[in-house]
Amino acid sequence: MTTNAPTALPDTWRRLSRRALPRDTVALARFLIGKVLVHDTANARLAGRIVETEAYLVGDAASHAFRGMTKRNRAMFLRRGHAYVYIAYGTWPALNVASDEEGVGAAVLLRALEPLEGHAAMRQHRGTNRDIDLARGPGRLAGAMQVSLAHDGVDLVGGGPLYLAAAHGPTGAIITATRIGITKDAERPLRFLERGNRFVSGPRRLIGPPGGRRT
DNA sequence: CGGCTGATGATCT
DNA sequence: GATCATCAGCCGG
Numbered sequence: 001m002t003t004n005a006p007t008a009l010p011d012t013w014r015r016l017s018r019r020a021l022p023r024d025t026v027a028l029a030r031f032l033i034g035k036v037l038v039h040d041t042a043n044a045r046l047a048g049r050i051v052e053t054e055a056y057l058v059g060d061a062a063s064h065a066f067r068g069m070t071k072r073n074r075a076m077f078l079r080r081g082h083a084y085v086y087i088a089y090g091t092w093p094a095l096n097v098a099s100d101e102e103g104v105g106a107a108v109l110l111r112a113l114e115p116l117e118g119h120a121a122m123r124q125h126r127g128t129n130r131d132i133d134l135a136r137g138p139g140r141l142a143g144a145m146q147v148s149l150a151h152d153g154v155d156l157v158g159g160g161p162l163y164l165a166a167a168h169g170p171t172g173a174i175i176t177a178t179r180i181g182i183t184k185d186a187e188r189p190l191r192f193l194e195r196g197n198r199f200v201s202g203p204r205r206l207i208g209p210p211g212g213r214r215t
Numbered sequence: 216c217g218g219c220t221g222a223t224g225a226t227c228t
Numbered sequence: 229g230a231t232c233a234t235c236a237g238c239c240g241g
Contacts, residue, residue, distance in 0.1 A: 054233070062233070072226065089234050090224025096233085109233060139234050181233055203217065 009117055013038045013047060013165035018081045018157045025099040028080065029055040029108045029192050032097065032164070034171025037113060039145050040161040044121035046145050048113030048135055049168065051197045054179045054190055056107050058100070061184035065105025074153075076105040081157040081164075085142075085149055092139030095147045097156060097164070111180070111191075112136050114199040115144065116168065137201040172196060 013036055022028045032050050039046040056063035056076075064073040064086065075084040076098055084096040084107050096107035113135035115122055122134045122144040135141040142148070147162065156164045176189040180202045193200045 056233075064233075067227090070227075086233085087225060089222090089232060090226090091222085092234055094233065111233085137234070179233070183232090 007169070009047075010168065013163075013168075015159070016157050016164045016166060018079070021080050021099075021157065023080065023100075025055045025057050025106045025108060026190070028097065028099045029053040029190070030174055032108060032110070033174050033192055033194050034167040036116065036165040036168055037095075037110065037145060038163050038165050039147070041121070041146055044118045046118035046121060047116045047165070048141075048145070049116060049199075050110055050112075051114050051194045052110075052112035052200045053192050054109040054111055055099075055192075056096070056109065057190070058104060058106050060106075060188075060190075062179065062182040062186065062188075063105065063107075065107075069105065073105060076107045077103055078153060081155060083147075083151050083154045083156050083162070085147060085152040087149065088139060093142040093148050094138040095142055095145070095151070109138060110141060111138050112193075112199055112201045113141050113144070114197060132198065136199055177202075 022031050032053050035050050036047055037050055065076045069077055072086055075082055078098045079102045080099050082098040084098050085093050088094045096109045098107050100106040115134050123129055125146060126134055126143050135144040151162055154160055173195040175193055175195045177191040178187060179191045
Protein backbone atom coordinates (compact mmCIF):
# COMPACT_ATOMS: atom_id res chain seq x y z
CA MET A 1 0.00 0.00 0.00
CA THR A 2 2.88 2.36 0.56
CA THR A 3 6.40 1.62 -0.53
CA ASN A 4 5.59 -1.51 -2.43
CA ALA A 5 2.18 -2.15 -3.83
CA PRO A 6 1.37 -5.69 -2.74
CA THR A 7 0.30 -8.07 -5.42
CA ALA A 8 -1.98 -10.89 -4.37
CA LEU A 9 -1.46 -12.06 -0.82
CA PRO A 10 -0.16 -15.61 -0.45
CA ASP A 11 -2.51 -18.40 0.60
CA THR A 12 -0.07 -19.32 3.32
CA TRP A 13 2.70 -17.25 4.77
CA ARG A 14 6.15 -18.80 4.69
CA ARG A 15 7.22 -19.28 8.27
CA LEU A 16 10.68 -18.24 9.33
CA SER A 17 12.91 -20.79 11.03
CA ARG A 18 14.95 -19.97 14.08
CA ARG A 19 18.05 -20.63 12.02
CA ALA A 20 17.07 -17.76 9.73
CA LEU A 21 17.12 -15.27 12.61
CA PRO A 22 20.40 -13.36 13.02
CA ARG A 23 22.10 -14.03 16.34
CA ASP A 24 22.94 -10.40 17.04
CA THR A 25 20.19 -8.22 18.55
CA VAL A 26 20.80 -5.20 16.32
CA ALA A 27 21.06 -7.45 13.28
CA LEU A 28 17.76 -9.06 14.22
CA ALA A 29 16.08 -5.69 14.71
CA ARG A 30 17.10 -4.74 11.17
CA PHE A 31 16.32 -8.16 9.75
CA LEU A 32 12.75 -8.04 11.02
CA ILE A 33 11.94 -4.89 9.04
CA GLY A 34 9.85 -6.03 6.08
CA LYS A 35 9.14 -9.45 7.56
CA VAL A 36 5.57 -10.40 8.39
CA LEU A 37 3.91 -11.04 11.74
CA VAL A 38 0.99 -13.46 11.43
CA HIS A 39 -1.67 -14.52 13.90
CA ASP A 40 -4.11 -17.25 12.97
CA THR A 41 -7.05 -16.68 15.29
CA ALA A 42 -10.37 -18.48 15.46
CA ASN A 43 -12.09 -15.72 13.51
CA ALA A 44 -9.48 -14.39 11.13
CA ARG A 45 -5.96 -14.53 9.89
CA LEU A 46 -4.18 -11.34 10.90
CA ALA A 47 -0.98 -10.32 9.16
CA GLY A 48 1.14 -7.22 8.85
CA ARG A 49 4.55 -6.11 7.60
CA ILE A 50 6.93 -5.11 10.37
CA VAL A 51 7.99 -1.53 9.59
CA GLU A 52 9.51 -0.38 12.89
CA THR A 53 11.56 -2.10 15.60
CA GLU A 54 13.73 -1.22 18.58
CA ALA A 55 16.70 -3.14 19.96
CA TYR A 56 17.21 -3.65 23.71
CA LEU A 57 20.73 -4.88 24.29
CA VAL A 58 22.74 -6.54 27.02
CA GLY A 59 24.10 -3.80 29.29
CA ASP A 60 21.51 -1.34 27.97
CA ALA A 61 20.13 0.83 30.80
CA ALA A 62 16.82 1.19 28.95
CA SER A 63 16.27 -2.55 28.81
CA HIS A 64 13.89 -4.32 31.15
CA ALA A 65 16.62 -6.93 31.59
CA PHE A 66 19.21 -4.40 32.77
CA ARG A 67 18.85 -5.34 36.43
CA GLY A 68 18.55 -9.04 35.84
CA MET A 69 15.72 -11.51 35.51
CA THR A 70 12.37 -10.81 37.17
CA LYS A 71 8.97 -12.39 36.95
CA ARG A 72 7.94 -9.92 34.27
CA ASN A 73 10.96 -10.09 31.99
CA ARG A 74 11.87 -13.76 32.19
CA ALA A 75 10.82 -14.40 28.59
CA MET A 76 13.51 -11.96 27.49
CA PHE A 77 15.98 -14.61 28.59
CA LEU A 78 14.56 -17.32 26.33
CA ARG A 79 16.26 -18.38 23.11
CA ARG A 80 15.93 -16.01 20.19
CA GLY A 81 12.57 -16.20 18.46
CA HIS A 82 10.41 -16.39 21.59
CA ALA A 83 7.88 -13.72 22.45
CA TYR A 84 8.33 -11.40 25.41
CA VAL A 85 5.03 -9.67 26.14
CA TYR A 86 4.65 -7.15 28.95
CA ILE A 87 2.00 -4.63 29.92
CA ALA A 88 3.06 -1.05 29.32
CA TYR A 89 1.63 1.69 31.53
CA GLY A 90 -0.66 -0.80 33.18
CA THR A 91 -2.81 -1.16 30.10
CA TRP A 92 -1.22 -1.97 26.75
CA PRO A 93 0.55 -5.21 25.85
CA ALA A 94 3.80 -4.83 23.92
CA LEU A 95 5.34 -7.62 21.84
CA ASN A 96 9.06 -8.27 21.70
CA VAL A 97 11.14 -10.98 20.07
CA ALA A 98 13.80 -12.43 22.38
CA SER A 99 17.05 -12.10 20.50
CA ASP A 100 19.86 -14.00 22.19
CA GLU A 101 20.73 -17.35 23.70
CA GLU A 102 18.93 -18.98 26.60
CA GLY A 103 19.86 -17.12 29.78
CA VAL A 104 20.78 -13.84 28.06
CA GLY A 105 18.26 -10.98 28.40
CA ALA A 106 17.91 -9.10 25.12
CA ALA A 107 15.02 -8.45 22.74
CA VAL A 108 13.60 -6.57 19.80
CA LEU A 109 10.40 -4.58 20.36
CA LEU A 110 7.95 -4.64 17.46
CA ARG A 111 6.65 -1.06 17.27
CA ALA A 112 4.57 -0.84 14.12
CA LEU A 113 2.99 -2.90 11.36
CA GLU A 114 1.61 -2.16 7.95
CA PRO A 115 -1.61 -4.22 7.94
CA LEU A 116 -1.75 -6.78 5.13
CA GLU A 117 -4.52 -9.19 5.99
CA GLY A 118 -7.46 -9.18 8.38
CA HIS A 119 -8.16 -5.46 8.18
CA ALA A 120 -11.80 -5.89 9.15
CA ALA A 121 -10.95 -7.87 12.26
CA MET A 122 -8.21 -5.41 13.16
CA ARG A 123 -10.59 -2.47 12.88
CA GLN A 124 -12.96 -4.29 15.17
CA HIS A 125 -10.26 -5.07 17.74
CA ARG A 126 -9.02 -1.50 17.71
CA GLY A 127 -12.36 0.26 17.48
CA THR A 128 -11.30 2.47 14.62
CA ASN A 129 -11.76 2.69 10.87
CA ARG A 130 -8.51 4.55 10.34
CA ASP A 131 -6.16 1.95 8.91
CA ILE A 132 -3.17 4.20 9.53
CA ASP A 133 -3.81 3.85 13.27
CA LEU A 134 -4.42 0.10 13.37
CA ALA A 135 -0.91 -0.95 14.34
CA ARG A 136 1.11 2.27 14.60
CA GLY A 137 2.76 1.92 18.00
CA PRO A 138 3.39 -1.14 20.19
CA GLY A 139 0.10 -1.00 22.08
CA ARG A 140 -1.95 -0.58 18.94
CA LEU A 141 0.01 -3.35 17.24
CA ALA A 142 -0.83 -5.76 20.03
CA GLY A 143 -4.48 -4.73 19.91
CA ALA A 144 -4.78 -5.18 16.16
CA MET A 145 -2.96 -8.52 16.24
CA GLN A 146 -4.80 -9.84 19.30
CA VAL A 147 -1.58 -10.28 21.20
CA SER A 148 -1.90 -10.48 24.99
CA LEU A 149 0.00 -11.60 28.06
CA ALA A 150 -1.14 -15.10 27.17
CA HIS A 151 1.52 -15.00 24.44
CA ASP A 152 4.36 -14.21 26.83
CA GLY A 153 7.01 -16.86 26.22
CA VAL A 154 5.48 -18.48 23.14
CA ASP A 155 7.80 -19.49 20.33
CA LEU A 156 7.31 -17.28 17.26
CA VAL A 157 9.24 -19.69 15.05
CA GLY A 158 7.94 -22.92 16.53
CA GLY A 159 4.83 -23.75 14.51
CA GLY A 160 2.25 -21.97 16.66
CA PRO A 161 -0.59 -19.68 15.57
CA LEU A 162 1.40 -16.51 16.25
CA TYR A 163 4.51 -16.49 14.09
CA LEU A 164 7.06 -14.65 12.03
CA ALA A 165 7.00 -15.09 8.26
CA ALA A 166 9.12 -14.18 5.28
CA ALA A 167 8.82 -10.82 3.57
CA HIS A 168 6.04 -10.29 1.06
CA GLY A 169 7.53 -8.18 -1.69
CA PRO A 170 10.63 -6.02 -1.53
CA THR A 171 11.79 -4.20 1.61
CA GLY A 172 12.73 -0.54 1.40
CA ALA A 173 15.85 1.09 2.77
CA ILE A 174 16.22 0.98 6.54
CA ILE A 175 16.92 4.11 8.55
CA THR A 176 17.94 4.46 12.18
CA ALA A 177 16.58 6.77 14.88
CA THR A 178 16.46 7.09 18.66
CA ARG A 179 14.10 4.94 20.67
CA ILE A 180 10.73 6.19 21.84
CA GLY A 181 9.56 6.79 25.39
CA ILE A 182 12.75 6.00 27.28
CA THR A 183 14.96 8.16 29.48
CA LYS A 184 18.07 6.05 30.03
CA ASP A 185 20.50 5.41 27.16
CA ALA A 186 18.04 7.46 25.14
CA GLU A 187 20.47 8.75 22.52
CA ARG A 188 21.54 5.43 21.13
CA PRO A 189 20.41 4.84 17.53
CA LEU A 190 18.62 1.57 18.24
CA ARG A 191 15.32 2.22 16.51
CA PHE A 192 14.91 0.97 12.95
CA LEU A 193 12.31 1.94 10.38
CA GLU A 194 11.54 1.36 6.75
CA ARG A 195 12.25 4.63 5.04
CA GLY A 196 9.21 6.55 3.87
CA ASN A 197 6.72 4.11 5.31
CA ARG A 198 3.71 5.99 6.65
CA PHE A 199 2.78 3.28 9.14
CA VAL A 200 5.71 4.02 11.47
CA SER A 201 5.04 5.56 14.88
CA GLY A 202 6.40 8.61 16.63
CA PRO A 203 6.99 12.19 15.50
CA ARG A 204 8.77 12.65 12.20
CA ARG A 205 11.39 14.93 13.68
CA LEU A 206 12.91 11.98 15.56
CA ILE A 207 13.65 10.33 12.25
CA GLY A 208 16.17 13.06 11.50
CA PRO A 209 16.95 14.81 8.23
CA PRO A 210 14.59 14.46 5.27
CA GLY A 211 14.53 10.85 4.27
CA GLY A 212 16.29 9.87 7.46
CA ARG A 213 19.78 8.53 7.88
CA ARG A 214 20.34 5.87 5.28
CA THR A 215 22.02 2.79 6.65
C1' DC B 216 0.79 17.43 11.55
C1' DG B 217 3.01 18.78 16.02
C1' DG B 218 2.62 19.47 20.81
C1' DC B 219 0.58 18.85 25.17
C1' DT B 220 -1.94 16.34 28.91
C1' DG B 221 -4.56 13.18 31.85
C1' DA B 222 -5.58 8.39 32.59
C1' DT B 223 -3.86 4.02 33.98
C1' DG B 224 -2.31 -0.02 36.81
C1' DA B 225 1.60 -3.36 36.79
C1' DT B 226 6.16 -3.56 38.44
C1' DC B 227 9.96 -2.84 41.31
C1' DT B 228 12.32 -0.37 45.17
C1' DG C 229 5.82 5.65 46.30
C1' DA C 230 8.07 6.35 41.83
C1' DT C 231 8.50 4.97 37.41
C1' DC C 232 7.07 3.96 33.33
C1' DA C 233 9.63 0.51 25.98
C1' DT C 234 1.69 4.29 25.75
C1' DC C 235 -2.60 6.13 23.95
C1' DA C 236 -6.57 9.13 22.79
C1' DG C 237 -8.27 13.46 22.69
C1' DC C 238 -7.81 18.13 22.25
C1' DC C 239 -5.95 22.37 20.58
C1' DG C 240 -3.26 25.49 17.51
C1' DG C 241 -1.08 26.44 12.96
